[in-house]
Structure formats: C-alpha cells, structure tokens
Amino acid sequence: MMNKNKYIIIIFFTIIVKINAESPGRFLQLQTGAKNNGLGGAYEAVVKDPSSLFINPAGLANINGDTKMIERTVVSSKTDEPFNEDPFSVFNETTDEKNNTKDEKEVQIQSAERPFEFQFYNGFSQLTLDRQVVSTAVGFTAFGGTLGAGATGTRVQGIEGYDSQGNMTEKLSYQAMAAFLGFAYENGSSRLGISVNGLQENIGKNDISGGALNAGFQISPLPFIDAGASIQNLAGMIQSNTIEKNKYEKLDTIFSASLGVKTLPPKSNILLLASIKYNIDADENSESLSYNLGAALSINKYAYLMGGISNGDIAAGIGFNINFIQAAYSINKDPLHTGYQHFIDLNFVY
Secondary structure (H helix, E strand, O other), X not given: OHHHHHHHHXXXXXXXXXXXXXXXXXXXXXXXXXXXXXXXXXXXXXXXXXXXXXXXXXXXXXXXXXXXXXXXXXXXEHHHOHHHOOOXXXXXXXXXXXXXXXXXXXXXXXXXXXXXXXXXXXEEEEEOOOEEXXXXXXXXXXXXXXXXXXXXXXXXXXXXXXXXXXXEEEEEEEEEEEEEEEEEEEEOOEEEEEEEEEEEEEEXXXXXXXXXXXXXXXXEEEOOEEEXXXXXXXXXXXXXXXXXXXXXXXXXXXXXXXXXXXXXOOOOOEEEEEEEEEEOOOOXXXXXXXXXXXXXXXXXXXXXXXXXXXXXXEEEEEEEEEOOEEEEEEEEEOOOOOOEEEEEEEEEEO
16 A cells, blocks of 8 residues: 555656646646536536636626616606697697696616626635645626636645655645636627736745736627637746746647537527637647537526536536525546546635
8 A cells, every 4th residue: 555655646746747847837727616527628618607717717707797678767848849749739628638737758768787796606626646726716797897806726745755766855745826817898699808817836945936818708699509719828927946047938828619509498408518628839748639528407497417528538517506506516537547536616696
C-alpha cells in the first residue's frame, strides 16, 4: 500500500511540475462544476448562472430578472386636441350629459421593465490524487446588463518530493487561485460577455502570476436551439520565476464552441449538447482538440438527469430546481483512470 501511494504521489508531483513548467494556468482547464461535468463539458451554449465566469461569460446575461412588458395607464386631456372635437356635439347632449362628461381620455402604454436579480453560486470538486477545487461567484443585474465576480482555486498540501534517484526530499504544497470580474449584455436572442482574471500559482518556492481577458457569445435563434462559443485567454500573460526570474510567457488560448438542441415545445424535456475545444497554443506533446457530448432529461419540473462523454470519459449526474435553490451533483472517471471524481453545485437565486 505504501509503495502504491508513493507512486501516486510521484505521478501527481510529475503532473504539477509539468503544468508549471510548460503551461501555467492550466488549473483553470480542470473540469469543475457539477452541471459542466455532468454534461460532458459541452456547457458553453446553455450555462446561465454565475459559473459562466469560468466557462462562458456570455451566460451571465441570462441573469436578467426576466424582463417583462408592463402596461401603464396615462390620462390626457381632450382640450389638448381641439381639432379632433366635434364643435356641434354640445347641441346633441342633454344638460346632465354635459355636466358628467369628463374632458379626459385613457391611453395604454407598454414599457419594458427589467427587475433586479441576484444569484450566488458555490461549487466544490473532489478530484483524484487528493485534489479539491472550490469556486464561488455572484451575478446581478446592473448597468443594463449583468455584472459578475468570483474566484476559483485549488490546493494540495504534503506532496512528497523525490529526486532523480528516488530519494525523498522536502514536502511541497501546491496552490493556485484566480479571481474573475465580468459583464454581459443581452440583445434579443443573443448574449455577449467579457471577463478578466488575475491568477497566481505556487509550488514549493516557484511562483507564477498573471492575468487574462476572456470573451463569449450565446445565441438562441429558435426556442429549441442554443449555440455558444468562448475564448479563454484571448489575451493572457504570466510572469514566472520557475526557471529564471522575470520570465514572461503567453497563456494558452483555448477556443470552445457548443450547440444545444431541445425537443420541440410544448414538452421540451430533453436537451442534447455537443462541443469542441481547441487549444491554439498546445505543444506537440499535448492534445489540442477535444470533443464533448452531453444530454439532460427532465424528470419533472423539479429534477433532471445528466449524462456526458468528454474524450471517452463518461460522466453522470442529477440536478434539482426548487424555488430559489438550484443544486446538482455529478461524478466521472479521472482521465488518468486512478479513480472517480465528485462535483457539487449550489446556486441561490434572489
């Protein structure tokens, strides 16, 4: 058992060193979020809660307070329109009718009202190799659109280091965190969003810090079709002292596109999703393109089932929407096939 754990720790240490040396910021690519994972990662087109900050910032625009058309009654005076009056009508009325006649008219005017909405999202992922990812975010209507702010991070302590001869060295810890700020705007059936983030990673005495700009798009051309696309690290740089001080590197730019199709109304209880992810800056030793499939089935108005496949790895989950609480749980197999991973989402809507 001890030898097995030793090899697992060595594998984990190798992964972390490789990530820091070759592609800093990759912790942001970890499969986080119960819905995102349960749908196989094909979530960009339909994400609509504050976790949009980490997946597709355009999804923030769905936090819109359900815009409604409000009717207002305006009373105006007829004396303002003298030429529309019949000058001889007074001779056709009795004295009582003249006394009871109001020189006013009512006009119905419709206007759009966008009520305030606030959502508070929390996500927790228990990954293999004793890794946890915690995410929290808020989204609320403001400035004619939706503002979002949040953070995500992971931390592992007590990593036992080994030298090239297999001798144990000092214990190390790995931690990484990113803070996000985003804004999204809705225009008809389309939604646009941008976000910026700052990140920091640390393993042992090696520090990495940087930031990035992300952008996203969603559109619903028909009631049963949703499409979305996002670009992570459209512009992103990091400063690293892993090898030498003040070394600057470009963050990997990742393009994602997703399509969702629902069964036709009035019973749209099945959702099918497909997406691709392309790492524009992937090196020759890494996979640059991945494919993702997902499906959701509504059991009733309160619960739904999820299933997905991400590069051959299967995921499954269940979700609940009860009043102002949205909750979800999903599970999948680690891409390294060392065990199962668990994901939990909890979102509050006010």
